[in-house]
Amino acid sequence: MTISDARDDALFGLLDAYLDDELTATERSAVESLLERRSDARAELAAIDRVRSLVRGLPQVEPPFGFYERLVRSSRRAPGMVVATVGAVAAAIVLILAVTPVVDRVAPPVDDLAARHTMLAASTGEMPPGYEPMPMDESASTDMAAAPPTVGGFERMAAYEAPEGVHVVYALGAQRVSVFEQLGHVDWSELPDGGERMSVGEQEAWTMSVDSTRGRPLTADASSVTVLDRDGMVVTIVGDLAAPDARSLAEAMPMPAAPTVVERISDACAWVAEGFGFP
Amino acid sequence: MRQDSPADQVPTWEQIAREQGRFLYTVAYRLTGNHEDAQDLVQEVLVRVRRGLATYEPGSLHGWLGRITTNAFLDEVRKRKRRPVDPLGDDADRIVPPAPGADDVLASSGLPDHLQAALRSLPEDYRAAVVLCDVVGFGYREIADTLDVPVGTVRSRIHRGRGLLRQVLQ
Secondary structure, three states: OOHHHHHHHHHHOOHHHHHOOOOOHHHHHHHHHHHHHOHHHHHHHHHHHHHHHHHHOOOOOOOOOOHHHHHHHHHHHOOOHHHOOHHHHHHHHHHHHHHOOOOOEEOOOHHHHHHHHHHHHOOOOOOOOOOEEOOOOOOOOHHHOOOOOEEOOEEEEEEEEOOOOEEEEEEEOOEEEEEEEEEOEEOHHHOOOOOEEEEEOOEEEEEEEOHHHOOOOOEOOEOEEEEEEOOOEEEEEEEOOOHHHHHHHHHHOOOOOOOOHHHHHHHHHHHHHHHOOOO | OOOOOOOOOOOOHHHHHHHOHHHHHHHHHHHHOOHHHHHHHHHHHHHHHHHHHHHOOOOOHHHHHHHHHHHHHHHHHHHHHHOOOOOOOOOOOOOOOOOOOHHHHHHOOOHHHHHHHHHHOOOHHHHHHHHHHHHHOOOHHHHHHHHOOOHHHHHHHHHHHHHHHHHHHO
């Protein structure tokens, strides 16, 4: 190999940096001279550029359903989590090991949710107390919307932070459906009389409609309520839906990721910290 | 992919989770190559973000988050290397699904999966450099500062990383 060949080999190693505009003026000039002289250098540059463009063109990746919502809610419940005392952490770990999973039992306020659905479905701009709209445009934070953009043919229309969780309104033509999400497992015994237990896939669920409530109307726009227990996330679907349609929509709802050990420890820390009276 | 917050604002932890969530998750997924590890990584990153907000100096939020994410990823890689079980792996010769050539891949509808598999087959140091350059949008100096290596090493890792990607894709 001649000195000139060795120099050219070294310049081949600079082709990536040349494309990235990361060379000094002297280096750039040398690389450009190489490109003028050698067709294999030009082919190499083109090949590097193709791979570089492929990686740069990779799409953004959506986090799983409800992922950030769970993290943020977890954080709100444990404002001092990161600086939790050793005692609280130790107690939390004992809890994790002894009483897993540590999650709240919740009963969605069915009648109240139906009323909130009616208010939002009317699209008057009025919001239930304690509601905050969540950004929906691409430039802001659709990644925080806990529900998918479309589900069962319905398109996500609006999302709100509600006192208990997240309230997402979907639309299909003039039809509106609300999906509420809150952390925890369903306390089935606290749900109103008149509903019936069922399963959706392998998950437990509960449904109540005008027909099955012996004339107990929910609201004008909410003729059925379906509650799903999805591995630590309670999903309540409210809308003017016939029972089979409500079931189809429930089946189409994606599963949230199961809580990880970190999340469970975080929840337990919050629980223990609250018990110790930490803020 | 750069999109920095106004220079004079210090975001809250929740703002970062809300507004940068997709960016964080994308970087984490490109580094780890699977959703399970990406979720764990993002959780760790947000813990570090919360801890570091007190010292955060308004400026390039993506740069700050990219650094934290990459360092958390490499810390986890080092931890896993100390343990025998290593689902992430770091073997450049890892068997990846058969992939078409780079030009075919470009025209293929399954491009991201093939490319992600190829990316995942890179040694972590090369992968981190390529992701910081081509996904986060860092310059070589920023990558060098993030990885705590000389700029010449960054050049070399990006050159070799892209070269390996080409080999895997061919």
